[in-house]
Amino acid sequence: MTAGAGYLKRLTRRLTEDLEQADAEKISEQSQATGAQRACDCSRGEEVSMLGELRSVQTCSKATKTGVVAEFFDGTDVVVLKWIGRNRIPGIEPGRKITVRGRLGEKDGAKVIYNPYYELLGDD
Template sequence: MTTPGYLKRLTRRLTEDLGDVETERISRESRARGGQRAAECCRGDEVTMHGELRSVETCSRTAKAGVKAEFFDGSDTVILKWLGRNRIPGIEPGRTVTVRGRIADLDGSKVIYNPYYELYGADD
């Protein structure tokens, strides 16, 4: 015989939005690795965060050439910007990373310029 709590959890899992489930997974991993929450960081803070790269693009034709990535830690999005680079091996969408740097503000968005980063594989 199953318990009411089990059925409630099962029903919730089956009906939850996949985006919410993914956000919770990323947030749990970030806390487990000791990362700071992006939502709690503000301009000027020196941070170490753990999360995933949602998108990566290169801007090579403008004066602001570089690699730009959207980083998400389960609480907020931070733009990572490496200046003067055309490509960075391993920096690709879906990759799990730990980044360190100082939060800046760019048109109302949080950004870290030239962050230190550590890449993780699928099995980490």
């Protein structure tokens, strides 16, 4: 195979592959490069440290006081992050890259971390 044919094959793959899959691979590669744990490898009860991106964030009204709920994705699996008793957290917004630490739990079949420690990461 020539170098030109290899380039054409890579270009074709990039143009035709699912963008969501490509995004997941990019996030997963960044996470692995930092030594963070992969969400798909973590199980209930473990103390975890992961790097990923917030896909969605829901804030509560002052009346309900249920907290801030975010969907965290590290390229391998989704983890729900719940900050109880907060109605807003500056910097916690969709599309933001963060690292999270906490004890992984499970609720209704979904992975969840309550009141995780977090660090906001800059845009790359």
